[in-house]
Amino acid sequence: MDYTLSQLQIFLKIVQNQSITKTAEELYMTQPAVSIQLKNFQNQFSIPLTEVVGRKLYITDFGRQIATSAKRVLNEVDALNYTSSAFKGELTGRLHISCVSTGQYVLPSFLSGFMEQHKGIDLQIDVTNKLQVIESLERNEVDFALVSVLPKKLNIHKEVLLPNRLFLIGKSAKNTAINSKNENKTSNTPPKIIKKAQFESMQLIFREQGSATRDSMEGFIHKHKLPVHKRIQLATNEAVKQAVMAGIGYSIMPVIGLKYELRNSALQIIPFKGLPITTNWCLIWLKAKKLSPAATAYLEFIQQEKQHIIENKFSWIKDY
The missing domain is CATH 1.10.10.10 (Winged helix-like DNA-binding domain superfamily/Winged helix DNA-binding domain)
Structure with missing residues (x-):
């Protein structure tokens, strides 16, 4: 062998x-x-x-x-x-976190300082959709999970990290159908709030089944009884973002993953009544879970440092 x-x-x-x-x-x-x-x-x-x-x-x-x-x-x-x-004399052990795919824009900033302090810890991160994240937590395969929508059937503790806001997103204002009638509009001018009839004409891009972003998007459409006649499904947040920038369609997306595209005017937020959808990014763990020394140390780090991390890494979110 x-x-x-x-x-x-x-x-x-x-x-x-x-x-x-x-x-x-x-x-x-x-x-x-x-x-x-x-x-x-x-x-x-x-x-x-x-x-x-x-x-x-x-x-x-x-x-x-x-x-x-x-x-x-x-x-x-x-x-x-x-x-x-x-x-x-180093803190040792394994820290295992399951993270929803959009959480990849959040989690690294809440980990880098901790891993720098404790080089003896082995870190494992599973990035997948909400359904699989909750299943791994339920099976006690991970220490923590990072989610934007809390599971209803699990007894959990939570540590709120920062807001998660979802907007209707389209490609830059210059050449979109939404703003085609406003020929003198510059890309820096905020678009007007669109109406239900305009929404109906949009080709919408959805995440895959099991995604929290998809659940939020479908929940919003159902709640407001919005007509949807054209739809595309893509497997990742990055794929959706690229499709929107290419002008293939529109999507309701978390702003957390759109920082550079919004600042560079590759994408725009399209105002629509009832948006943004607001939830919170939360670190969660089972109430029955006996946290390891590594997991306990990480939780203490988060509780002590999260405000500093938010101010340094995520203050830009307040602009939207």
């Missing part, structure tokens, strides 16, 4: 996800790279670890036993690393 720790980590993630694609996304690898590592790992065993049925990946019973052993090996390796760091 000549497997590597990296192969064990990749295989364990594949077992958890039962998906090459999702594993590649979470590990920031290409799908071919993950497939090659799985093949190299499989070549060391005469019994199949996985099987594909109807284009879906399944883990065999033997594969699950290997995954259990792999997890035990990786835990022992972590213990060795933590012991070494502890002898140096």
Whole structure:
């Protein structure tokens, strides 16, 4: 046997996800790279670890036993690393956070100072949609989750970080249909509040099912009984943003991910009655969860430093 720790980590993630694609996304690898590592790992065993049925990946019973052993090996390796760091007087351990995809614009700013102070901590962040974030929290697979909409069926604690505001977004005012009648309007002039009839003519771009942004957008449309006749679905916030900038359509999006596009006039906020939708970005954890020393230290850091972080990193949000 000549497997590597990296192969064990990749295989364990594949077992958890039962998906090459999702594993590649979470590990920031290409799908071919993950497939090659799985093949190299499989070549060391005469019994199949996985099987594909109807284009879906399944883990065999033997594969699950290997995954259990792999997890035990990786835990022992972590213990060795933590012991070494502890002898140096460093805070050690693993901090595992699940984050909704738009939260990638929020979480790094609330982590960088902490990780700089505690270099002995291993950080794992899973970036995915709201549905999967809540499932990982419910299964007690993570220490914390970062969400903008609180789960209704879980007993949780929360730490509010900052507001999350969603606006109707379109490409820059220069060449949009919404402002085509105002030929003398400059890109710096705020557009007028559009009406229901104009909304009906828009091609709307939605996030995928399970996304909190999509839920908020659909909830707003349903509440105000807005007509929607043209729609596109895209899988990520970045994909939606690029499509809007290209003039493909409009979307209701969190302003947190639009800082540079708004400042550079690549995008504009289109005023519409009832917007913005306002929620809060919250760090949440299970009430029954016994936080590790690393998780406890992180929570204390957030409670002490969050106002300073908000003032330094997110004060621009007040402009919108």
